[in-house]
Amino acid sequence: MRVSFAITALVIALGSASCSQSIDKQSSNSAVETVAQWSQSSLNQFADTLSVTYRIVTNVPSEACASDAKADERCFIAEIDLTPADPLTDLVELTNKHWQIYFSQMRPVLDVLTDDFDIERIKGDLHRITPTDSFSGFEAGKTVTLRFRGELWQLSETDPMPNYYIVATDNTELTPAVISSTRLVTDPLTQLEQRPYVEAFTSASKQYQRTATDNLPWATAGVLFEQNAQLSMQKSHLDNSILPTPLKQVTHANQAKADLSLGLDTSKVDFSAVNTSAKQIQAALERLTVLGVSQSAEGIPLVLAALNEADMINGQYKLDVSSQRIMIQANDPSGFSYALASIQSVLGTDSLAIAAMTVEDKPRYDFRGMHIDVGRNFHSKASIFKLIDQMASFKLNKLHLHMADDEGWRLEIDGLPELTDIGSKRCHDLSEQHCLLPQLGSGPFADASVNGYYTKQDYIDILHYADDRQITVIPSMDMPGHSRAAMVAMQARYNRLMAIGEVENANRYVLDDPQDKTVYSSVQYYDDNTLNVCLESTYAFVDKVIDEIAKLHQQAGIPLQTYHIGADETAGAWLESPACQQFVAQSDQINSLAELGPYFIERVANMLADKGIQPAGWSDGMSHTRVENMPGNSQSNAWDVLAHDGYKRIHQQANNGWLTVLSNPEALYFDFPYEADPKEHGYYWAARALNTQKLFSFMTGNLPANAEQWRNIENNPFVADDRVQTNEQGQRVSGPLEKQRSVAGIQGQLWSETIRSPQQLEYMIFPRILMVAERGWHQPEWEVPYQYAGAVYDQNTTNFTDKMRQQQASQWQSIANHIGHKTLAKLDKFAINYRLPTVGAKVQAGQLHTNIAFPGLTVEYRQLEGDWLVYQQPIAVKGSVEVRAVSPNGQRRGRSLTVSH
Structure with a gap:
């Protein structure tokens, strides 16, 4: 075992083999003189050109743990590849050992399984890599691999932390340099963090299973397709749907809708008659403005009134919508604001007209x-x-x-x-x-x-x-x-x-x-x-x-x-x-x-x-x-x-x-x-x-x-x-x-x-x-009574019961459609970077079938890395196929999945 656990030091330093400041190069094959000490420019250059790759080898205890491990011990084995690259390593063979690399490792390192390096845990998740006496130096384009055993497991490609950095130990005045290959990058289409230094998982049994009893399936496009099988496009009630679900809601289908395209007239609201003020509902009105409902004297009058009922609680309200006016009754600012939030929720994405309705509502929990x-x-x-x-x-x-x-x-x-x-x-x-x-x-x-x-x-x-x-x-x-x-x-x-x-x-x-x-x-x-x-x-x-x-x-x-x-x-x-x-x-x-x-x-x-x-x-x-x-x-x-x-x-x-x-x-x-x-x-x-x-x-x-x-x-x-x-x-x-x-x-x-x-x-x-x-x-009505x-x-x-399960599935169908057809489009308007779901898909009889957790979202597909096309119905495909979701405003894409044939 070559792992020490330091208590006082805590930095990620990689003082590396010395880099050339003056090079006498007679020919491409001639010997090169190495410099005895790091400079800031050589340290930075080394950090900018060193390629780091992190891979999980196995999480299987029988493969990862030491031979004398306890029966219930959990371990993993990982590897870090270090590959010097042009231009620095094309000029000089790095043999100097005056370097340390610091990196965050979520699970502590137990053993180093490579002779050339030591890993020391400093504190928390901070670890330090140093070369041993057997390390012969870096060579341009040649990969050296650090293999180690860690505690418990690493089951995600996002586990390896970013921003490894190098510190020179022979010149302590130098500023540490972040190894560029370990920086996070952002995918412009998804806005998600990407880790280019982490090798993708390829084996569920070796890398993604937690134990021998782990029966959790990898959420492939096929698995998601089965999960989403009960969902379908459902638009019949979307015009009136509110989230969170109100206590009581009655829609007056035979009455004219309230047209909010001209806004809400708040000029005649009598705040002296209610336990609130204009300031206390202004934020709710401003959110409506983002969705196109302005405050205008030409709009539908907004009437606020006191609500006097037995056993009133905070947030309780009554909302009455007609083509002539919108009345809200409540007894505190939250009740008035929540009623306005219900109007925000019921609004569609292509119209500012809402059905005449009466809502009586209050929260389950305070x-x-x-x-x-x-x-x-x-x-x-x-x-x-x-x-x-x-x-x-x-x-x-x-x-x-x-x-x-x-x-x-x-x-x-x-x-x-x-x-x-x-x-x-x-x-x-x-x-x-x-x-x-x-x-x-x-x-x-x-x-x-x-x-x-x-x-x-x-x-x-x-x-x-x-x-x-x-x-x-x-x-x-x-x-x-x-x-x-x-x-x-x-x-x-x-x-x-x-x-x-x-x-x-x-x-x-x-x-x-x-x-x-x-x-x-x-x-x-x-x-x-x-x-x-x-x-x-x-x-x-x-x-x-x-x-x-x-x-x-x-x-x-x-x-x-x-x-x-x-x-x-x-x-x-x-x-x-x-x-x-x-x-x-x-x-x-x-x-x-x-x-x-x-x-x-x-x-x-x-x-x-x-x-x-x-x-x-x-x-x-x-x-x-x-x-x-x-x-x-x-x-x-x-x-x-x-x-x-x-x-x-x-x-x-x-x-x-x-x-x-x-x-x-x-x-x-x-x-x-x-x-x-x-x-x-x-x-x-x-x-x-x-x-x-x-x-x-x-x-x-x-x-x-x-x-x-x-x-x-x-x-x-x-x-x-x-x-x-x-x-x-x-x-x-x-x-x-x-x-x-x-x-x-x-x-x-x-x-x-x-x-x-x-x-x-x-x-x-x-x-x-x-x-x-x-x-x-x-x-919900489907909750099992205590x-x-x-x-x-x-x-x-x-x-x-089966009836409760059916009720739950039916309500989720409605809510999933509400989110897919209405909510996510509104979050776009508020510039919220929400998660777009990964798409369920399968190829059956040569045709691509897809579904999605939130019906109403656009799905795209492409074949053999060709152009992305909008999926509309089952279509014949050949070869490799990818699928992804698109945000309602068309500005973002979800993470894509490859469909297995």
């Missing part, structure tokens, strides 16, 4: 949210604004803004400048006194687009923008785990203040016990990312951050309602911390080191409650707390996998009386692939195919019942036993929901480890977010 991680990779204020606009279009009302994690701190905090001066950027600084170490393929430079932060004014702007669209912002700075950015920044603050003798101030926000010898590793392979929860300075820091965020809310005039602690994936720190051992010995609140994690969450939760702020956290951390020590209104985001009994924890937390928000990965993690295809973007630890239809099918009111329609990550059935379970002492360990208990809502999640561009951000969110809106707003006595569900039980 919490209908979207989470976006800007900590791992930063996303601009403009991107957040676009997301907020579309959330409002589909009646979502919570934005969970995750602004701090191991890889970045993204919000300016008054009085703690290091958090953003250092914690907001990653670059090649091994000392981490100026920036964090590179991670996630960020490369060596601080000006990379994945770096950045929101100023205080930016955050206030986001608050205002969201509030104008009836959306509450829930800020989150993950703690005590996932806190490496904060810890590095506060260590730099400590060093700065100690250097000028400000000892007391330096110690005010110390987050780590320097005497702590605990060895641990987080899920992301960090060994230094967890706040020490035994230090009072840690709580001083947390308190400072919360207070400063609350001040920004006060300045915005929008009180901080909920703060998300995070509290997830704490990696077993503190066990050998003298400060913690002393704390436990002296504490009258806790009795063991194992109680320190719950203690932190309980203490911070009550700190928030004392400030009048609702505490929130992820379900795993929340599950370890003592309920009696937690505020009664605590919120828990449940990210438990249902196929792994996740419903049990969700039921327990709902039974605690907490506001339990569904955030389940296999349905609601938008950083996962849409389809089971190695070219699809994203992580896949809980699901390898999460398309819009699957999220639509989510039975949120009966979580274990999903076992009757869903399968696990390997496409195998699972059993959900929701009956009371007890331990050996007879104590209840799990069981069904108590009567009158339910979940509080639903939230989509986008984690940003692999999301770098605004286009990729939107691609991963849209159109899946539409089904967050649907499931958060509307309770059985409070407890029940067992699997593929053989029949609670999900």
Whole structure:
């Protein structure tokens, strides 16, 4: 084994064989004098001309793991080809070994299987390649291959991170150089990230299967054709369709339509009569303007009136449309805005006339949210604004803004400048006194687009923008785990203040016990990312951050309602911390080191409650707390996998009386692939195919019942036993929901480890977010009623009846057509880079047949790499055939698939 795991260094350096600065070339075959030291130009030239190719060889454990591996061990083997190219290597034979190449590797390297190189893991996913004594140098055009064994598996062509870079070790003054062949490129037709350095998968059994029991089929054109077989073009109800589905809708077919081509007349709206203002519905009116419905005194009058009904809830409204006027009744700004959003939804793409109708509507859940991680990779204020606009279009009302994690701190905090001066950027600084170490393929430079932060004014702007669209912002700075950015920044603050003798101030926000010898590793392979929860300075820091965020809310005039602690994936720190051992010995609140994690969450939760702020956290951390020590209104985001009994924890937390928000990965993690295809973007630890239809099918009111329609990550059935379970002492360990208990809502999640561009951000969110809106707003008739006595569900039980399945299929038919015929065209007008579905296709009797997940979209095909043609009906084809979808505005294409004969 030639793999070392360094803890302190963290850069991707490739100081390479020396490059010629003066060359005496007598003839093309003459000897060439090599230069003893790198120059900046030679380093840059080498980086620009070195070809890198990454390939997955096998994920089969029997082929990939060492001979002495445990029976259940999972490994993969990968190779990296390094090929020097013209013009540099045509002139000089590179023999100098003063180079290092740094690269991000999602799964740690276990063994190097090539004699010429070592690979050292620095920290997190950052690895470093160095030559060994047996390395004889690079030669022009000659490939050297680095073969290695990694931990677990790599099942996607998007796993290999970009931006390898080279650092010269014989001239430390030189700037690192990014190896050009490992940069991402953007496909101009799809706007998707492309990895030219990654070799395409060719073998499902060796590369794409997870284990021997993996029965998930590769989503080829033929597989998709079978999946889409029940879908057909359905336009009969599209003129009146609304998404999310309203509670009640009656269309008056015998009445004249309302013609909105002249706009809406808002001049006579009496805002004094309703609990709202012109400003509070202006955003909804502006979205209509984008679709062609202006505000004009010549248009149809818009009338707003109060709605007085029993048991009113936020967002409830009544919409009455006629050719003479449009009346909206509601009792809060969100109700009026949601009614206007329904008008936005019902509009067609070729006419501004809508049917006369009456809609009575209200949301199923009060919490209908979207989470976006800007900590791992930063996303601009403009991107957040676009997301907020579309959330409002589909009646979502919570934005969970995750602004701090191991890889970045993204919000300016008054009085703690290091958090953003250092914690907001990653670059090649091994000392981490100026920036964090590179991670996630960020490369060596601080000006990379994945770096950045929101100023205080930016955050206030986001608050205002969201509030104008009836959306509450829930800020989150993950703690005590996932806190490496904060810890590095506060260590730099400590060093700065100690250097000028400000000892007391330096110690005010110390987050780590320097005497702590605990060895641990987080899920992301960090060994230094967890706040020490035994230090009072840690709580001083947390308190400072919360207070400063609350001040920004006060300045915005929008009180901080909920703060998300995070509290997830704490990696077993503190066990050998003298400060913690002393704390436990002296504490009258806790009795063991194992109680320190719950203690932190309980203490911070009550700190928030004392400030009048609702505490929130992820379900795993929340599950370890003592309920009696937690505020009664605590919120828990449940990210438990249902196929792994996740419903049990969700039921327990709902039974605690907490506001339990569904955030389940296999349905609601938008950083996962849409389809089971190695070219699809994203992580896949809980699901390898999460398309819009699957999220639509989510039975949120009966979580274990999903076992009757869903399968696990390997496409195998699972059993959900929701009956009371007890331990050996007879104590209840799990069981069904108590009567009158339910979940509080639903939230989509986008984690940003692999999301770098605004286009990729939107691609991963849209159109899946539409089904967050649907499931958060509307309770479907096909949902299996919950059985409070407890029940067992699997593929053989029949609670999900044939009638329910038919109802589900019928409604999906309608929604899929609504999306294909109406929604995507509107998203085009808002410049949203949504995902176009890959096309289902087969060749039968020599003819090409196609179908698509969203009927109404144009499909194109081509033969033998000829011209792309519009597919209209089955047509005779020969040879290789490709198919792809086209956006309604004709400006983008979906990823193409080759059709098997």
